[in-house]
Amino acid sequence: MNILHKFHEISNNSNSYIKKIKKEKNKIIIGSLCSFVPEEIINAANAVSYRILPAHHTTLFANLHLQSYSCGYIRSVLEEKISGRLDFLDAVIFPHTCDSIQRLSDIWRMTQSGIHFDILFPAKLNTKSSKEYLIKILLRFKSELEQKFSITISDLNIKKSIFLINNIKNNIKKIYNIREKNPLILKGKDIFAVQKAGTFMDKKEFLSMLLELIAELEEKFLKQKSPKGRKRLIISGNICSISNIYSFIEDLKADIIWDDLCIGSKYFENKIDENQKNIFKAIAEKYFKKSICPAKHLGIRNRGEYLLKIIKKKKIDGVIFLFLKFCDPHSFDYPYLKEMLNKEKIPCLLIETEIFEKNTTRIKTRYQAFLEIINKI
């Protein structure tokens, strides 16, 4: 099987992949709800961190616990759990991000079985005391993990995990860089499959597949000329659940060549300093470097500034904001980000979507109109 097919295969069948490695490699599987999860510690515990992504099942059971004005993501996660489709998880981590995850954690603890961790990340990531606090709660998490699974997590293993995960991040970035120069080399839906696979795969296996993919892409890159006249877009928001957005855009002679998503660039841009002696301090500092999650505070304009920086650096023609309806942190940031872009005359489009966005023609028309605007500029 060609390596891309393999990525698609795994990414489309996350549950069966996980069940298989759980059985074959005897791994502990730890589910998590957002990117604020110290996967280096989890990996060092011989466990696999499985980011629970939105599924596309109707949320019949979850609706008995959560109002219709909760975001589709938390409803989807709960539905998957109640329906037994997450039974392979040995534990779930609820990192404190938004009000919705906070309440989901409670509802889960009260009504569902299984091991449950809350990692109460600080909301502000720019002070000395919040860093000290974070270091302490990371240590607490490590010892809770050790206790719950009767294991020991050595510093050496954490260090090794940091190397491994940094290596993964460097390589994903490499792919982004190749794509940015020639987006036709790897289609959007392919990069999405890679990103998605990265949210739950065994780290070592993921890295070796990445290396294989990069070798292929580098070869292709030398042979294939970069296209002319295509527009360059960036996507910003939360978990992208409509993977066909990429093909829609590509059909319109444009490419999403970069992103501001937590499973995309936000993931690989934040790395841990390998030279820092105190490893927990190093892990904590990763979150303080450039937090670009809207649920966290690092400053009042840092997300906008970050976006503009990428736009300039990558010569972006337009921005698509894509996030789930009822997502407060993203909804609060959108007006100011849009204003900042307007000032710089960068066109942008907002797509607020449900996890079940069936009406794709509605969205398609909006992309078309958006690209017409960009083309006129």
Add this chain to the structure above:
Amino acid sequence: MTENKVEKIKAGRQIKEIMTQYYMEAKNPNSNKKIAWITSGGPVEPLFVMDIIPIYPENHSAMIGALKMGGDLCRKAEEMGYSNDLCSYAKADIACATINGGPIGGLPKPDMLICCNNICGTVLKWYEVQARYFNVPLFIIDTPVCHTSMAKEAKEYVKAQINEYIKFLEIISNKKFDYDKLEEIGLFSFTAQKLWQKILDTTIHSPAPMSAFDAFFHLALIVTLRGKKQVVDYYQKLLNEMNQRIKRKISTVKNETHRLLWDNLPIWHKTRWLSDKFASHNGNFVADTYTAAWCSSLKFIDKTNFLDSMAQAYTKIYLNKGVDQMAQDILKMIDKYRIDGVVMHSNRSCKPYSFGQYDIQKIIQKQKKIPVIILESDMTDERLFSKSQVETRIDAFIEILDTSIL
């Protein structure tokens, strides 16, 4: 069934005067006092120590809601790009700031913003918006959620932030912080909260001398001026009046047959309608979780060492704990106030208050075997109120209550 006398609460007039005076002082262009906008659950006492006037946008938004100005202001915020699903307190405030709208022609401009996220994550984003708009310093007090308990690490973290807060105020006011004064103010704050709890507890009597709708109104002082002697005096007076009412068997409802509990923020634009509606069916809200939240952490305040107890007192508040603990609190209230039925306002604006209500409902029904209804609406945005839907639900609820006493 005996009919009770119904009389208005006299102290009401005075609270209006106090609030008007408070806003007038804050809006006085000749005053050289600094203004801080602060979230409703934020530690206000240090501001009084520094002679800074605290302003509560949430209280202002509640006024906007009560005066039915919320829909228009929210629409304006939506035109600015804010999604219609965001908290209407925040939206009303954000819009109001740009046009000096609302009942008092806009709030006085802040010199600083103090945001404590013990009530929600919304305030963090909302205050970021205002920090950009007014271009003033923003101080955040981050109080990690106590899902089941407050961890040692969180205690140390919040305590460190209280010290940072004081430093921040020293720099901005260019003067030293008077720690003795904090203890004095802290004692007023503590006493006011104690009195507030006593006032709320007068409704243990049947008929109750007041209702939750009265509490929503009289709450204004504990929210905005907690720490001032004036508040202690006012609540002492209100408590005396309540005790008098108990003696004279004066209630807010003629025949208090159904003793009810309200959960979540009021529906400000419909309080009159709701209170009349329930009263016409002999229902009286004798307790509510919202006004009780302002004394929910009393047990953590050390009145002899206010400074050191602030971290816990401000972190372990009602909205910052787990849904299971919230349910336990409600169960206790049901016993304490001898509640016959619960009305939960599923408030589209307030996710941390509303998510979990379905499970709390099940717990109450199972353990107390009393009816619980959920009314979906919004506290400030009158566009989100469907009268016919709410009315049908209330009628069905009353019917169950009526049959249960037959």
